[in-house]
Amino acid sequence: MDKDLKRSIILDNYQDKSNRIRHDNDNNYIKTNTRINTCIDNIDLYIKINNNIIEDISFEGEACVISTSSTNILINLIRGKSIEDAIKIIDNYKKMIDEKEYDKDILGEAIVYDDIYKQPARIKCATLSYDGIYKELVKYRDSK
Amino acid sequence: MNREDFPMLNKDIIYFDNGATTLKPKCVIDSISDYYSNYSANAHRGDYKISQKVDSMYEGVREKIRNFINAKETSEIVFTNGCTDGINRVVFGYFKYKLKAGDEVLITESEHASNILPWFILEKSIGIKVKYIPLDSNYEVTVDNLSKVVNDNTKVISLAYVTNVIGDIRPIRDICEYAHKNNILVLVDGAQSIGHIKMDMMVDDIDFLCASAHKMYGPTGVGFLYGKYDLLNDMIPLEYGGGMNAMFLEDGYIELREVPVRFEAGTQNIAGIIGMGNAIDYINKIGLKNIIKYEHELKEYLVSELSKLDNIIIYNKDTIGNTVAFNIKDVFSQDTAMYLDKYNICVRAGNHCAKILNNVFNVNNTCRISLAFYNTKEEIDKLITVLKNSNNIYKEIL
Numbered sequence: 001m002d003k004d005l006k007r008s009i010i011l012d013n014y015q016d017k018s019n020r021i022r023h024d025n026d027n028n029y030i031k032t033n034t035r036i037n038t039c040i041d042n043i044d045l046y047i048k049i050n051n052n053i054i055e056d057i058s059f060e061g062e063a064c065v066i067s068t069s070s071t072n073i074l075i076n077l078i079r080g081k082s083i084e085d086a087i088k089i090i091d092n093y094k095k096m097i098d099e100k101e102y103d104k105d106i107l108g109e110a111i112v113y114d115d116i117y118k119q120p121a122r123i124k125c126a127t128l129s130y131d132g133i134y135k136e137l138v139k140y141r142d143s144k
Numbered sequence: 145m146n147r148e149d150f151p152m153l154n155k156d157i158i159y160f161d162n163g164a165t166t167l168k169p170k171c172v173i174d175s176i177s178d179y180y181s182n183y184s185a186n187a188h189r190g191d192y193k194i195s196q197k198v199d200s201m202y203e204g205v206r207e208k209i210r211n212f213i214n215a216k217e218t219s220e221i222v223f224t225n226g227c228t229d230g231i232n233r234v235v236f237g238y239f240k241y242k243l244k245a246g247d248e249v250l251i252t253e254s255e256h257a258s259n260i261l262p263w264f265i266l267e268k269s270i271g272i273k274v275k276y277i278p279l280d281s282n283y284e285v286t287v288d289n290l291s292k293v294v295n296d297n298t299k300v301i302s303l304a305y306v307t308n309v310i311g312d313i314r315p316i317r318d319i320c321e322y323a324h325k326n327n328i329l330v331l332v333d334g335a336q337s338i339g340h341i342k343m344d345m346m347v348d349d350i351d352f353l354c355a356s357a358h359k360m361y362g363p364t365g366v367g368f369l370y371g372k373y374d375l376l377n378d379m380i381p382l383e384y385g386g387g388m389n390a391m392f393l394e395d396g397y398i399e400l401r402e403v404p405v406r407f408e409a410g411t412q413n414i415a416g417i418i419g420m421g422n423a424i425d426y427i428n429k430i431g432l433k434n435i436i437k438y439e440h441e442l443k444e445y446l447v448s449e450l451s452k453l454d455n456i457i458i459y460n461k462d463t464i465g466n467t468v469a470f471n472i473k474d475v476f477s478q479d480t481a482m483y484l485d486k487y488n489i490c491v492r493a494g495n496h497c498a499k500i501l502n503n504v505f506n507v508n509n510t511c512r513i514s515l516a517f518y519n520t521k522e523e524i525d526k527l528i529t530v531l532k533n534s535n536n537i538y539k540e541i542l
Contacts, residue, residue, distance in 0.1 A: 007542045014538075040478055040494040040509055062508055064478040065538060121482070 230354030311467025
Protein backbone atom coordinates (compact mmCIF):
# COMPACT_ATOMS: atom_id res chain seq x y z
CA MET A 1 0.00 0.00 0.00
CA ASP A 2 1.14 3.50 -0.80
CA LYS A 3 2.75 5.32 2.16
CA ASP A 4 0.49 8.38 1.85
CA LEU A 5 -2.64 6.21 1.84
CA LYS A 6 -1.40 4.32 4.90
CA ARG A 7 -0.74 7.57 6.71
CA SER A 8 -4.15 8.93 5.87
CA ILE A 9 -5.88 5.73 7.11
CA ILE A 10 -3.88 5.88 10.36
CA LEU A 11 -4.70 9.56 10.91
CA ASP A 12 -8.41 9.08 10.10
CA ASN A 13 -8.58 6.35 12.71
CA TYR A 14 -6.57 8.42 15.19
CA GLN A 15 -9.03 11.29 14.88
CA ASP A 16 -12.23 9.22 14.68
CA LYS A 17 -14.25 9.74 17.86
CA SER A 18 -17.11 7.34 17.06
CA ASN A 19 -15.69 4.46 19.12
CA ARG A 20 -14.57 6.63 22.03
CA ILE A 21 -17.32 5.73 24.48
CA ARG A 22 -16.98 4.80 28.15
CA HIS A 23 -19.19 2.16 29.77
CA ASP A 24 -17.72 2.28 33.27
CA ASN A 25 -20.96 1.65 35.11
CA ASP A 26 -22.51 -0.89 32.74
CA ASN A 27 -21.99 -4.45 33.98
CA ASN A 28 -22.76 -5.85 30.54
CA TYR A 29 -19.30 -4.72 29.44
CA ILE A 30 -16.01 -6.42 30.25
CA LYS A 31 -13.52 -3.68 31.09
CA THR A 32 -9.79 -3.94 30.61
CA ASN A 33 -6.89 -1.49 30.51
CA THR A 34 -3.71 -1.53 28.49
CA ARG A 35 -1.70 0.11 31.25
CA ILE A 36 -0.72 -3.30 32.57
CA ASN A 37 1.81 -3.62 29.78
CA THR A 38 3.17 -0.10 29.53
CA CYS A 39 4.08 2.90 31.56
CA ILE A 40 2.58 5.48 29.26
CA ASP A 41 -0.29 4.39 27.00
CA ASN A 42 -3.49 4.24 28.95
CA ILE A 43 -6.49 2.87 27.04
CA ASP A 44 -9.64 1.53 28.67
CA LEU A 45 -11.42 -1.07 26.55
CA TYR A 46 -15.08 -2.03 26.92
CA ILE A 47 -16.32 -5.30 25.39
CA LYS A 48 -19.94 -6.50 25.41
CA ILE A 49 -20.38 -10.14 24.44
CA ASN A 50 -23.75 -11.79 23.88
CA ASN A 51 -24.34 -15.35 22.58
CA ASN A 52 -20.69 -15.62 21.63
CA ILE A 53 -20.91 -12.47 19.52
CA ILE A 54 -19.05 -9.21 20.22
CA GLU A 55 -22.16 -7.10 20.30
CA ASP A 56 -20.37 -3.88 21.13
CA ILE A 57 -16.83 -2.69 21.78
CA SER A 58 -15.44 0.77 22.48
CA PHE A 59 -12.49 2.52 24.08
CA GLU A 60 -11.30 5.72 25.68
CA GLY A 61 -7.97 6.94 26.95
CA GLU A 62 -4.71 8.60 26.13
CA ALA A 63 -2.12 7.03 23.85
CA CYS A 64 0.11 7.63 20.86
CA VAL A 65 -1.02 7.84 17.26
CA ILE A 66 -0.16 4.18 16.47
CA SER A 67 -1.73 2.82 19.63
CA THR A 68 -4.91 4.85 19.27
CA SER A 69 -5.41 4.28 15.55
CA SER A 70 -4.71 0.54 15.75
CA THR A 71 -7.24 0.21 18.59
CA ASN A 72 -9.85 2.02 16.52
CA ILE A 73 -9.20 -0.19 13.49
CA LEU A 74 -9.40 -3.37 15.55
CA ILE A 75 -12.65 -2.30 17.16
CA ASN A 76 -14.24 -1.67 13.77
CA LEU A 77 -12.94 -5.03 12.55
CA ILE A 78 -14.29 -7.22 15.32
CA ARG A 79 -17.54 -5.52 16.29
CA GLY A 80 -20.37 -7.93 15.41
CA LYS A 81 -17.98 -10.86 14.90
CA SER A 82 -18.03 -14.14 16.83
CA ILE A 83 -15.37 -14.69 19.48
CA GLU A 84 -13.69 -17.30 17.25
CA ASP A 85 -13.58 -14.98 14.25
CA ALA A 86 -12.21 -12.13 16.36
CA ILE A 87 -9.50 -14.37 17.81
CA LYS A 88 -8.63 -15.47 14.27
CA ILE A 89 -8.33 -11.84 13.15
CA ILE A 90 -6.05 -10.98 16.07
CA ASP A 91 -3.96 -14.13 15.49
CA ASN A 92 -3.46 -13.09 11.88
CA TYR A 93 -2.66 -9.53 12.87
CA LYS A 94 0.03 -10.76 15.25
CA LYS A 95 1.46 -12.98 12.52
CA MET A 96 1.67 -9.95 10.24
CA ILE A 97 3.45 -7.91 12.93
CA ASP A 98 5.88 -10.81 13.53
CA GLU A 99 6.60 -11.00 9.76
CA LYS A 100 5.06 -14.48 9.43
CA GLU A 101 2.60 -15.83 6.82
CA TYR A 102 -0.85 -14.31 7.37
CA ASP A 103 -4.25 -13.97 5.77
CA LYS A 104 -4.37 -10.42 4.45
CA ASP A 105 -8.02 -10.62 3.42
CA ILE A 106 -9.46 -10.68 6.93
CA LEU A 107 -7.40 -7.77 8.28
CA GLY A 108 -9.11 -4.85 6.51
CA GLU A 109 -7.47 -1.51 7.33
CA ALA A 110 -5.18 -3.18 9.88
CA ILE A 111 -2.76 -4.02 7.05
CA VAL A 112 -1.51 -0.43 7.29
CA TYR A 113 0.81 -1.71 10.02
CA ASP A 114 2.35 -4.42 7.82
CA ASP A 115 5.76 -2.73 7.94
CA ILE A 116 5.71 -1.63 11.56
CA TYR A 117 8.50 -4.15 12.23
CA LYS A 118 10.81 -1.57 10.66
CA GLN A 119 10.24 0.57 13.76
CA PRO A 120 10.80 -1.86 16.67
CA ALA A 121 9.97 0.82 19.25
CA ARG A 122 6.44 1.03 17.86
CA ILE A 123 5.56 -2.68 17.73
CA LYS A 124 4.26 -2.49 21.26
CA CYS A 125 2.08 0.49 20.32
CA ALA A 126 0.57 -1.46 17.45
CA THR A 127 -0.19 -4.53 19.54
CA LEU A 128 -1.18 -3.10 22.89
CA SER A 129 -4.96 -3.21 22.49
CA TYR A 130 -4.80 -6.39 20.43
CA ASP A 131 -3.09 -8.18 23.30
CA GLY A 132 -5.55 -6.77 25.83
CA ILE A 133 -8.63 -7.71 23.83
CA TYR A 134 -7.20 -11.12 22.90
CA LYS A 135 -6.65 -11.97 26.55
CA GLU A 136 -10.22 -11.04 27.46
CA LEU A 137 -11.71 -12.97 24.51
CA VAL A 138 -9.74 -16.13 25.33
CA LYS A 139 -10.70 -15.79 29.00
CA TYR A 140 -14.37 -15.50 28.02
CA ARG A 141 -14.18 -18.43 25.60
CA ASP A 142 -12.46 -20.70 28.11
CA SER A 143 -14.93 -19.84 30.85
CA LYS A 144 -17.84 -21.17 28.77
CA MET B 145 31.22 22.52 28.91
CA ASN B 146 33.74 19.63 28.82
CA ARG B 147 31.96 17.86 25.97
CA GLU B 148 35.21 16.27 24.81
CA ASP B 149 35.26 14.17 28.00
CA PHE B 150 32.17 12.18 26.98
CA PRO B 151 32.55 9.41 24.36
CA MET B 152 28.75 9.25 23.93
CA LEU B 153 28.75 12.83 22.64
CA ASN B 154 30.67 11.67 19.56
CA LYS B 155 27.63 9.69 18.47
CA ASP B 156 25.76 12.55 16.82
CA ILE B 157 23.03 12.67 19.44
CA ILE B 158 21.55 15.50 21.43
CA TYR B 159 21.06 13.99 24.86
CA PHE B 160 18.39 15.76 26.88
CA ASP B 161 17.41 12.88 29.18
CA ASN B 162 19.83 13.48 32.03
CA GLY B 163 17.10 13.04 34.61
CA ALA B 164 16.92 9.38 33.57
CA THR B 165 20.67 8.86 33.56
CA THR B 166 23.68 11.01 32.77
CA LEU B 167 26.40 10.17 30.27
CA LYS B 168 29.74 8.99 31.62
CA PRO B 169 33.05 10.78 31.12
CA LYS B 170 35.95 8.71 29.84
CA CYS B 171 37.82 9.02 33.15
CA VAL B 172 34.95 7.23 34.96
CA ILE B 173 34.82 4.49 32.33
CA ASP B 174 38.63 4.14 32.51
CA SER B 175 38.63 3.94 36.30
CA ILE B 176 36.28 0.95 36.17
CA SER B 177 38.35 -0.72 33.50
CA ASP B 178 41.51 0.05 35.48
CA TYR B 179 40.15 -1.82 38.51
CA TYR B 180 39.29 -4.89 36.42
CA SER B 181 42.56 -4.75 34.48
CA ASN B 182 45.12 -3.76 37.09
CA TYR B 183 44.08 -4.47 40.67
CA SER B 184 41.08 -6.77 40.50
CA ALA B 185 40.71 -8.25 43.98
CA ASN B 186 38.05 -8.25 46.69
CA ALA B 187 37.83 -5.65 49.43
CA HIS B 188 38.37 -6.41 53.13
CA ARG B 189 39.79 -9.85 52.32
CA GLY B 190 43.40 -10.43 51.42
CA ASP B 191 46.73 -9.62 52.98
CA TYR B 192 48.31 -8.87 49.69
CA LYS B 193 49.16 -5.64 47.87
CA ILE B 194 46.39 -5.42 45.29
CA SER B 195 43.73 -6.27 47.85
CA GLN B 196 45.07 -3.52 50.07
CA LYS B 197 44.86 -1.16 47.15
CA VAL B 198 41.20 -2.14 46.67
CA ASP B 199 40.55 -1.47 50.36
CA SER B 200 42.13 1.93 50.18
CA MET B 201 40.26 2.87 46.98
CA TYR B 202 36.96 1.53 48.38
CA GLU B 203 37.20 3.36 51.67
CA GLY B 204 38.60 6.38 49.85
CA VAL B 205 35.31 6.71 47.97
CA ARG B 206 33.45 6.88 51.28
CA GLU B 207 35.58 9.86 52.21
CA LYS B 208 35.02 11.47 48.78
CA ILE B 209 31.25 11.18 49.29
CA ARG B 210 31.50 12.51 52.84
CA ASN B 211 33.37 15.52 51.59
CA PHE B 212 31.04 15.99 48.59
CA ILE B 213 27.89 16.21 50.73
CA ASN B 214 29.68 17.61 53.80
CA ALA B 215 28.69 14.82 56.17
CA LYS B 216 30.30 14.76 59.60
CA GLU B 217 31.79 11.25 59.50
CA THR B 218 32.70 8.73 56.80
CA SER B 219 30.87 6.14 58.92
CA GLU B 220 27.66 7.91 57.94
CA ILE B 221 28.08 6.82 54.30
CA VAL B 222 26.72 3.39 53.26
CA PHE B 223 27.27 2.02 49.77
CA THR B 224 24.05 0.88 48.10
CA ASN B 225 22.80 -0.32 44.72
CA GLY B 226 21.31 3.09 44.06
CA CYS B 227 18.77 5.58 45.33
CA THR B 228 15.82 3.16 45.29
CA ASP B 229 17.82 0.64 47.30
CA GLY B 230 18.76 3.33 49.81
CA ILE B 231 15.19 4.49 50.36
CA ASN B 232 14.00 0.90 50.80
CA ARG B 233 16.73 0.24 53.36
CA VAL B 234 15.71 3.26 55.41
CA VAL B 235 11.96 2.57 55.19
CA PHE B 236 12.20 -1.15 55.93
CA GLY B 237 15.32 -1.17 58.09
CA TYR B 238 14.66 1.90 60.20
CA PHE B 239 11.15 3.27 60.05
CA LYS B 240 9.45 -0.14 60.02
CA TYR B 241 10.79 -0.63 63.55
CA LYS B 242 10.35 2.94 64.77
CA LEU B 243 6.85 3.78 63.57
CA LYS B 244 3.57 2.42 64.85
CA ALA B 245 -0.01 2.27 63.55
CA GLY B 246 -1.45 5.76 63.23
CA ASP B 247 1.91 7.50 62.79
CA GLU B 248 1.93 9.73 59.73
CA VAL B 249 4.46 10.07 56.92
CA LEU B 250 4.27 13.15 54.70
CA ILE B 251 5.19 12.96 51.02
CA THR B 252 3.89 14.82 47.95
CA GLU B 253 2.09 13.77 44.81
CA SER B 254 5.12 14.69 42.73
CA GLU B 255 7.43 12.13 44.34
CA HIS B 256 9.02 9.40 42.26
CA ALA B 257 7.58 5.88 42.68
CA SER B 258 10.68 4.99 44.74
CA ASN B 259 9.66 7.45 47.42
CA ILE B 260 5.98 6.45 47.40
CA LEU B 261 5.70 2.68 47.05
CA PRO B 262 7.88 1.71 50.05
CA TRP B 263 5.68 3.94 52.23
CA PHE B 264 2.50 2.41 50.76
CA ILE B 265 3.83 -1.04 51.64
CA LEU B 266 4.63 0.09 55.18
CA GLU B 267 1.14 1.60 55.41
CA LYS B 268 -0.34 -1.79 54.53
CA SER B 269 1.95 -3.80 56.78
CA ILE B 270 2.07 -1.77 60.01
CA GLY B 271 -0.76 0.71 59.63
CA ILE B 272 1.08 4.01 59.31
CA LYS B 273 -0.70 6.71 57.31
CA VAL B 274 0.76 8.26 54.16
CA LYS B 275 -0.39 11.85 53.70
CA TYR B 276 0.36 14.44 51.04
CA ILE B 277 1.73 17.93 51.53
CA PRO B 278 -0.41 20.19 49.31
CA LEU B 279 1.56 21.73 46.43
CA ASP B 280 1.27 25.42 45.59
CA SER B 281 0.18 26.80 42.20
CA ASN B 282 3.66 26.08 40.78
CA TYR B 283 3.43 22.47 42.07
CA GLU B 284 6.05 23.29 44.69
CA VAL B 285 6.38 22.57 48.41
CA THR B 286 6.46 25.43 50.91
CA VAL B 287 7.03 25.25 54.64
CA ASP B 288 3.73 27.07 55.03
CA ASN B 289 1.84 24.31 53.20
CA LEU B 290 3.81 21.69 55.09
CA SER B 291 2.82 23.19 58.43
CA LYS B 292 -0.86 22.86 57.49
CA VAL B 293 -0.70 19.06 57.40
CA VAL B 294 1.72 18.42 60.27
CA ASN B 295 0.10 17.19 63.47
CA ASP B 296 1.15 15.28 66.60
CA ASN B 297 1.15 12.01 64.64
CA THR B 298 3.56 13.26 61.96
CA LYS B 299 6.84 11.36 62.37
CA VAL B 300 8.50 11.50 58.95
CA ILE B 301 8.76 13.87 55.99
CA SER B 302 10.07 12.09 52.90
CA LEU B 303 10.80 14.30 49.90
CA ALA B 304 12.93 14.55 46.81
CA TYR B 305 15.36 17.47 47.02
CA VAL B 306 14.61 18.05 43.33
CA THR B 307 11.60 16.39 41.66
CA ASN B 308 11.97 14.46 38.46
CA VAL B 309 9.00 15.80 36.47
CA ILE B 310 9.00 19.50 37.30
CA GLY B 311 12.54 19.78 38.57
CA ASP B 312 11.65 22.14 41.41
CA ILE B 313 14.20 22.52 44.20
CA ARG B 314 12.65 22.02 47.63
CA PRO B 315 13.55 24.27 50.58
CA ILE B 316 15.03 21.26 52.39
CA ARG B 317 17.03 23.30 54.90
CA ASP B 318 13.89 25.11 56.10
CA ILE B 319 11.89 21.88 56.00
CA CYS B 320 14.46 20.11 58.19
CA GLU B 321 14.53 23.00 60.63
CA TYR B 322 10.74 22.98 60.89
CA ALA B 323 10.64 19.17 61.10
CA HIS B 324 13.22 18.89 63.85
CA LYS B 325 11.40 21.49 65.96
CA ASN B 326 8.43 19.15 65.75
CA ASN B 327 10.39 15.91 66.39
CA ILE B 328 9.99 14.77 62.79
CA LEU B 329 12.74 12.99 60.83
CA VAL B 330 13.47 13.89 57.21
CA LEU B 331 14.37 11.43 54.46
CA VAL B 332 15.60 13.05 51.26
CA ASP B 333 15.54 11.42 47.83
CA GLY B 334 18.63 12.91 46.21
CA ALA B 335 18.36 11.15 42.84
CA GLN B 336 17.74 14.30 40.80
CA SER B 337 19.70 16.76 42.91
CA ILE B 338 23.05 14.98 43.22
CA GLY B 339 25.61 16.65 40.98
CA HIS B 340 23.24 19.49 40.08
CA ILE B 341 22.92 21.40 43.34
CA LYS B 342 24.93 21.65 46.53
CA MET B 343 23.60 19.39 49.27
CA ASP B 344 25.24 19.96 52.64
CA MET B 345 24.36 17.44 55.34
CA MET B 346 25.64 19.51 58.22
CA VAL B 347 24.04 22.77 57.09
CA ASP B 348 20.80 21.26 55.73
CA ASP B 349 20.64 18.95 58.76
CA ILE B 350 19.15 16.10 56.72
CA ASP B 351 18.54 12.84 58.62
CA PHE B 352 18.75 10.40 55.68
CA LEU B 353 19.80 11.08 52.08
CA CYS B 354 19.81 8.56 49.22
CA ALA B 355 21.41 8.99 45.79
CA SER B 356 22.53 7.07 42.70
CA ALA B 357 25.92 7.34 41.01
CA HIS B 358 24.53 7.06 37.48
CA LYS B 359 22.71 10.38 37.79
CA MET B 360 25.99 12.14 38.57
CA TYR B 361 28.11 10.86 35.67
CA GLY B 362 28.98 7.63 37.46
CA PRO B 363 28.13 3.99 36.72
CA THR B 364 24.73 2.31 37.04
CA GLY B 365 23.87 -0.07 39.87
CA VAL B 366 25.61 1.81 42.63
CA GLY B 367 24.84 4.68 44.97
CA PHE B 368 25.01 5.69 48.58
CA LEU B 369 22.91 6.25 51.64
CA TYR B 370 23.79 8.96 54.13
CA GLY B 371 22.32 8.74 57.61
CA LYS B 372 23.18 10.53 60.84
CA TYR B 373 25.37 8.14 62.80
CA ASP B 374 22.95 7.55 65.67
CA LEU B 375 20.14 6.79 63.25
CA LEU B 376 22.26 4.36 61.22
CA ASN B 377 23.44 2.72 64.41
CA ASP B 378 19.79 2.07 65.20
CA MET B 379 18.93 0.79 61.70
CA ILE B 380 18.43 -2.94 61.05
CA PRO B 381 20.37 -4.39 58.08
CA LEU B 382 18.17 -5.96 55.41
CA GLU B 383 20.92 -8.28 54.19
CA TYR B 384 23.07 -10.68 56.19
CA GLY B 385 26.24 -12.49 55.19
CA GLY B 386 29.97 -12.02 54.81
CA GLY B 387 31.73 -8.80 55.65
CA MET B 388 29.01 -7.44 57.92
CA ASN B 389 29.32 -9.82 60.89
CA ALA B 390 31.95 -9.65 63.64
CA MET B 391 31.25 -13.20 64.84
CA PHE B 392 28.58 -15.87 64.98
CA LEU B 393 28.25 -19.12 66.90
CA GLU B 394 26.60 -22.45 66.28
CA ASP B 395 23.77 -21.59 68.68
CA GLY B 396 22.69 -18.73 66.43
CA TYR B 397 24.44 -15.93 68.29
CA ILE B 398 25.40 -13.12 65.90
CA GLU B 399 27.47 -10.05 66.54
CA LEU B 400 27.35 -7.48 63.79
CA ARG B 401 30.18 -5.24 62.70
CA GLU B 402 30.17 -1.50 63.08
CA VAL B 403 28.30 1.08 61.03
CA PRO B 404 28.49 1.40 58.00
CA VAL B 405 29.98 -2.00 56.96
CA ARG B 406 27.12 -3.64 58.86
CA PHE B 407 24.98 -2.63 55.90
CA GLU B 408 27.34 -3.95 53.22
CA ALA B 409 26.86 -7.72 53.23
CA GLY B 410 28.61 -9.77 50.56
CA THR B 411 30.96 -8.53 47.88
CA GLN B 412 29.94 -5.02 46.94
CA ASN B 413 29.94 -3.43 43.50
CA ILE B 414 33.62 -2.53 43.89
CA ALA B 415 34.13 -1.40 40.30
CA GLY B 416 30.97 0.69 40.53
CA ILE B 417 32.03 2.25 43.81
CA ILE B 418 35.43 3.16 42.36
CA GLY B 419 33.65 4.63 39.33
CA MET B 420 31.37 6.62 41.65
CA GLY B 421 34.41 8.04 43.43
CA ASN B 422 35.93 9.02 40.13
CA ALA B 423 32.69 10.74 39.11
CA ILE B 424 32.87 12.84 42.28
CA ASP B 425 36.49 13.76 41.52
CA TYR B 426 35.38 14.72 38.03
CA ILE B 427 32.53 16.95 39.28
CA ASN B 428 34.90 18.57 41.79
CA LYS B 429 37.41 19.22 39.04
CA ILE B 430 34.84 21.14 36.99
CA GLY B 431 33.40 22.68 40.13
CA LEU B 432 29.83 22.20 41.30
CA LYS B 433 29.41 25.99 41.43
CA ASN B 434 30.34 26.25 37.74
CA ILE B 435 27.97 23.42 36.88
CA ILE B 436 25.09 25.03 38.77
CA LYS B 437 25.69 28.42 37.13
CA TYR B 438 25.96 26.99 33.62
CA GLU B 439 22.96 24.66 33.91
CA HIS B 440 20.88 27.52 35.26
CA GLU B 441 21.76 29.75 32.30
CA LEU B 442 21.02 26.92 29.90
CA LYS B 443 17.62 26.25 31.46
CA GLU B 444 16.70 29.94 31.27
CA TYR B 445 17.69 29.97 27.60
CA LEU B 446 15.67 26.80 26.90
CA VAL B 447 12.54 28.20 28.54
CA SER B 448 12.89 31.53 26.83
CA GLU B 449 13.31 29.91 23.40
CA LEU B 450 10.49 27.40 23.93
CA SER B 451 8.21 30.22 25.10
CA LYS B 452 8.57 31.88 21.70
CA LEU B 453 6.88 28.91 20.01
CA ASP B 454 3.08 29.11 19.78
CA ASN B 455 2.67 25.35 19.45
CA ILE B 456 4.43 24.48 22.72
CA ILE B 457 2.89 24.24 26.19
CA ILE B 458 5.42 24.51 29.04
CA TYR B 459 4.19 23.18 32.38
CA ASN B 460 6.90 24.47 34.71
CA LYS B 461 8.03 27.80 33.32
CA ASP B 462 8.68 29.31 36.74
CA THR B 463 10.63 26.53 38.44
CA ILE B 464 14.34 26.98 39.03
CA GLY B 465 15.71 23.45 38.39
CA ASN B 466 17.23 22.12 35.18
CA THR B 467 14.13 20.29 33.92
CA VAL B 468 11.45 21.42 31.49
CA ALA B 469 8.16 19.57 31.03
CA PHE B 470 6.34 20.41 27.80
CA ASN B 471 4.06 19.15 25.07
CA ILE B 472 3.40 20.12 21.48
CA LYS B 473 -0.24 21.26 21.46
CA ASP B 474 -2.63 18.38 20.63
CA VAL B 475 0.19 15.86 20.20
CA PHE B 476 0.68 12.91 22.53
CA SER B 477 4.04 13.14 24.30
CA GLN B 478 5.30 9.80 22.98
CA ASP B 479 4.64 10.92 19.40
CA THR B 480 6.66 14.07 20.09
CA ALA B 481 9.52 11.99 21.51
CA MET B 482 9.46 9.74 18.41
CA TYR B 483 9.51 12.81 16.19
CA LEU B 484 12.49 14.30 18.03
CA ASP B 485 14.24 10.94 17.90
CA LYS B 486 14.16 11.17 14.12
CA TYR B 487 16.52 14.11 14.59
CA ASN B 488 18.59 12.21 17.17
CA ILE B 489 17.24 14.33 19.99
CA CYS B 490 16.71 12.18 23.09
CA VAL B 491 13.89 13.27 25.39
CA ARG B 492 11.75 11.29 27.76
CA ALA B 493 7.98 10.99 27.25
CA GLY B 494 5.55 9.77 29.85
CA ASN B 495 4.60 10.32 33.45
CA HIS B 496 8.22 9.90 34.60
CA CYS B 497 7.30 7.41 37.33
CA ALA B 498 5.30 10.11 39.12
CA LYS B 499 2.00 8.45 38.35
CA ILE B 500 -0.12 10.33 40.86
CA LEU B 501 1.14 13.76 39.92
CA ASN B 502 -1.57 14.10 37.27
CA ASN B 503 -4.04 14.62 40.14
CA VAL B 504 -2.62 18.10 40.49
CA PHE B 505 -0.83 18.57 37.19
CA ASN B 506 -3.95 18.03 35.08
CA VAL B 507 -1.96 16.38 32.34
CA ASN B 508 -0.99 12.73 32.32
CA ASN B 509 2.01 12.69 30.07
CA THR B 510 4.66 15.20 29.14
CA CYS B 511 7.94 15.37 27.30
CA ARG B 512 10.78 16.09 29.65
CA ILE B 513 14.05 17.79 28.89
CA SER B 514 16.55 17.47 31.74
CA LEU B 515 19.80 19.29 31.16
CA ALA B 516 23.39 18.57 32.12
CA PHE B 517 26.49 20.73 31.86
CA TYR B 518 27.54 19.13 28.56
CA ASN B 519 24.38 20.39 26.83
CA THR B 520 24.75 23.57 24.80
CA LYS B 521 22.76 26.50 23.47
CA GLU B 522 23.45 25.18 19.97
CA GLU B 523 21.69 21.93 20.89
CA ILE B 524 18.75 23.91 22.21
CA ASP B 525 18.66 25.90 18.96
CA LYS B 526 18.47 22.64 16.99
CA LEU B 527 15.63 21.43 19.20
CA ILE B 528 13.76 24.69 18.70
CA THR B 529 14.10 24.48 14.93
CA VAL B 530 12.77 20.91 14.91
CA LEU B 531 9.85 21.83 17.19
CA LYS B 532 9.10 24.91 15.10
CA ASN B 533 8.84 22.72 12.01
CA SER B 534 6.60 20.14 13.63
CA ASN B 535 3.45 21.00 11.66
CA ASN B 536 3.88 17.83 9.66
CA ILE B 537 4.79 15.68 12.63
CA TYR B 538 2.59 12.76 11.55
CA LYS B 539 4.01 12.82 8.07
CA GLU B 540 7.43 12.35 9.61
CA ILE B 541 6.66 9.69 12.18
CA LEU B 542 4.16 7.59 10.19
